[in-house]
Amino acid sequence: MKDISKQADDRRPVRESATIDSILGAASEETRASLRVLGELLGNEPSSVVPPTQFAVRHLGIDALQLASTKFSGPGTSLAILGNLLRLEMERHAGRVMVGSPGDGLPPTWAQIDIGPEERLTVPGRLVAFFPAGTLAAEPLCISIDDRHWQREFAILSSNAAKPVAERVLKTLQSRLKSEENPLRGRVLEACVNDGCVRVSVSPALHAERSGLVLPEDLWREVDVFLASATGRRELLRSLGLGTNRGLLVAGPPGVGKTHLVRVIASELAGRYTTILADANSMRHHVADLYAESDTFGPTLVVLDDIDLVLGHRDGSGDNTGLADFLATLDGVRQREDILTIATTNDPKSLDPAAQRSSRFDMVLTLPKPDEACRARILRRHLDPLGLPLDIPALATVLDGATGADVKEVIRRAVLEYGDQFTQSQLVEIAESGRWQAALNRRRYL
Ligand SMILES: Nc1ncnc2c1ncn2[C@@H]1O[C@H](COP(=O)(O)OP(=O)(O)OP(=O)(O)O)[C@@H](O)[C@H]1O
Ligand SMILES: [Mg+2]
Numbered sequence: 001m002k003d004i005s006k007q008a009d010d011r012r013p014v015r016e017s018a019t020i021d022s023i024l025g026a027a028s029e030e031t032r033a034s035l036r037v038l039g040e041l042l043g044n045e046p047s048s049v050v051p052p053t054q055f056a057v058r059h060l061g062i063d064a065l066q067l068a069s070t071k072f073s074g075p076g077t078s079l080a081i082l083g084n085l086l087r088l089e090m091e092r093h094a095g096r097v098m099v100g101s102p103g104d105g106l107p108p109t110w111a112q113i114d115i116g117p118e119e120r121l122t123v124p125g126r127l128v129a130f131f132p133a134g135t136l137a138a139e140p141l142c143i144s145i146d147d148r149h150w151q152r153e154f155a156i157l158s159s160n161a162a163k164p165v166a167e168r169v170l171k172t173l174q175s176r177l178k179s180e181e182n183p184l185r186g187r188v189l190e191a192c193v194n195d196g197c198v199r200v201s202v203s204p205a206l207h208a209e210r211s212g213l214v215l216p217e218d219l220w221r222e223v224d225v226f227l228a229s230a231t232g233r234r235e236l237l238r239s240l241g242l243g244t245n246r247g248l249l250v251a252g253p254p255g256v257g258k259t260h261l262v263r264v265i266a267s268e269l270a271g272r273y274t275t276i277l278a279d280a281n282s283m284r285h286h287v288a289d290l291y292a293e294s295d296t297f298g299p300t301l302v303v304l305d306d307i308d309l310v311l312g313h314r315d316g317s318g319d320n321t322g323l324a325d326f327l328a329t330l331d332g333v334r335q336r337e338d339i340l341t342i343a344t345t346n347d348p349k350s351l352d353p354a355a356q357r358s359s360r361f362d363m364v365l366t367l368p369k370p371d372e373a374c375r376a377r378i379l380r381r382h383l384d385p386l387g388l389p390l391d392i393p394a395l396a397t398v399l400d401g402a403t404g405a406d407v408k409e410v411i412r413r414a415v416l417e418y419g420d421q422f423t424q425s426q427l428v429e430i431a432e433s434g435r436w437q438a439a440l441n442r443r444r445y446l
Contacts, residue, residue, distance in 0.1 A: 029094060030110045030122055052128035055100040056142040056157035059130040070166040072154040072174065075289060076147075077200050078296040080113045081182050082154050083123035083145055085173050088181070090124075093135040102126035102146060111147055114201045115183040128157075139165045149197050178298035185297050186271045191290055193281040198289040203277055207270075208263035214370060214377045214404065215257065222365055223265065230269055230299070230340055238337070247330065247341040251348040252367035255405030258344040261367065262303050265342060273340065275301045283310045288329045291339065299338040308345040369403050372396045378407045390424050398428050409436045 050058070057064050072082065090097045099108055108127030112120045128144040131137070139162040146153045156166040178185065189200040210220070229237060229246045250258045266275040274297035282290050283304050294300035304310075333339050341361075348364065370378060376396040383390055399407055413436035414422050430436055 028122070029091065030108075030124075050101065051103040052100065052142070052144040053157065055128050055130070056144075059098060059142060060140050060157070060159055062159045066159050066161075068158050068160045068163040068166065070156040070158065070163060070170050072170055073152065074295055075292045076149065076152065076197055077184065077293050078177060079145070079147055079152055079154055080111065080123055081177055081184065081296055082173055083111070083125070083147065084113070084121055084183070085176055085181065086129065086143055086145060086154075087121075087123050089131070089136055090129055093131060096132055096135055098130040100128045100130070102128060102144070113184075116202055117204065121183065137162075137165050137169050141166055141169065149195050177296055182297065185274055188266055188270065188275040188277065190277045190279065191282045191293065192279045193286055198282050198286045198293060200276060200293055203275075206263050207267045208260060209267065210264055212381070213257050213260050213264055214374045214381070215261070215367065216371075216374065219365060219367065222363065223261070226363055226365075227265065227268065230273060230301075246363070247343070247361040249348065249361040249364045250342060250344045250367065251364060252346070253369065253403065254346055255403035256367040256369055257404050258367055259305055260404075261365075262305060262342050262344060266301060266303065269301055269340075273299045273301045275303060277303045277305065280306075280310055283307065283326075285325075287326050288332075291329055291333050294339050299340075301340045301342065304341065304343040306345065307343045308347055369401065370407070372400070374404075375399050375402060375407055378404050379411070382408065382411045386420050388422065390427065394424070395427060395431075398431050402431075406437075412436070 053064070053067060057067055060067070072078075090099070102108060106126070109125040110122050111125035112122055115121055124145050125147045126145065128142055130142045131140065133140045136143075139158065141162065142157040144153070144155050144157060156170050158166040176182070184200070184202065188203045188206050190203040191198050191200045193199070226246060226248050228234075250261055252258055266273075266277075269275065274294075276290065276293060278287075278290050290302060294302065330341070333341070343361065348366075372393075373396075376392050379392050379395055379399075383392065399410065402410070410427070410431045413430050414427050417430070418426060
């Protein structure tokens, strides 16, 4: 009889046994550091698993009474980006830097930050690292980081005598936050509230061009004036002591292109300014934290879309939970350079008069519904590629009173119903029927 089990055995590939060294050799620097501390922890060898202060005292070779701590306390994103700089320094001085436990006998932890749709960085989350003399500075220093939101801290531990050195190192690291070394700088970010604090992440590409938005010429000129404080006139304003900080309130009925305009502005400032798009929760409850995040990026554009949904009248006619905070923050922000705010609202009257006060928003732009000529331009933009024999001016007349969003919806409905071949009368019939609109809110153009 055939020995089946033996046959099966023969077919098994010959596996080389992996040695601990080969496993560790393939592991990342982070994994190796964690495993080493874990190993010491299990082996009851206390050199790296002591609390960060004791770790620092040992490695700095000082008495506990001589230990000084130079702390940074800032918003969560700053901490993550400082963590990334710490990672870079650990890599630069690999082999000389010693990593230790963040305390409680735990191994170091790493966290991930999103820097793009498919891109992530692994940064230190909770750990302490010792940098010998001649690495980070001429003096030996330790850096401890803790990213738990109730404990958030980045601290440089040094001897009392080396505290000025630690302060200089921290200052340099903070200035590097606002340089190209910050992978989130100049990007479009979304802010939301998670675990009781504001978190920002990279927003999906939101590029928008002026050519896609049909507005009267005088409105574009006002947009240019607003942008000048961030671009061409920035240095001049600064040198004259006139402040570069501007607030723009974009008002207008639903569907006239307010959000689209904000996207155009954010796209034009991308690279120079970091844009933070605030969600309703961060606007309502965490507006101060939202602006604090701008400390991480240098020039920042804060976008508060649809603020009327969040900030109403103080007389109780709207939801005004965050209004006092909002007003106080906006007043504070005005003292700071390089922060632009753009807010949008359907109805500026629904905002508290104090929120609109001209010193809070330097400029109010009211987007009108498009006139006949503008409606024709929007129609052409979407219909010309089809090359159909349509009477655009006549369609623009039929769509009297329509917003840009309405015009787009009518065309969309026609494409959904007829594909790329439809006639003038079919398009007019759709516009007049109102069936391109959600049933709740039907309007007809006659
Ligand atoms: N003037 C316009 N030119 C071209 N497209 C427009 C115009 N106005 C609106 N649109 C289009 O209509 C859609 C809705 O516009 P958008 O979201 O900017 O409106 P909104 O004013 O922010 O509305 P809401 O108050 O409801 O938020 C977008 O696809 C936008 O491109
Ligand atoms: Mg909008």
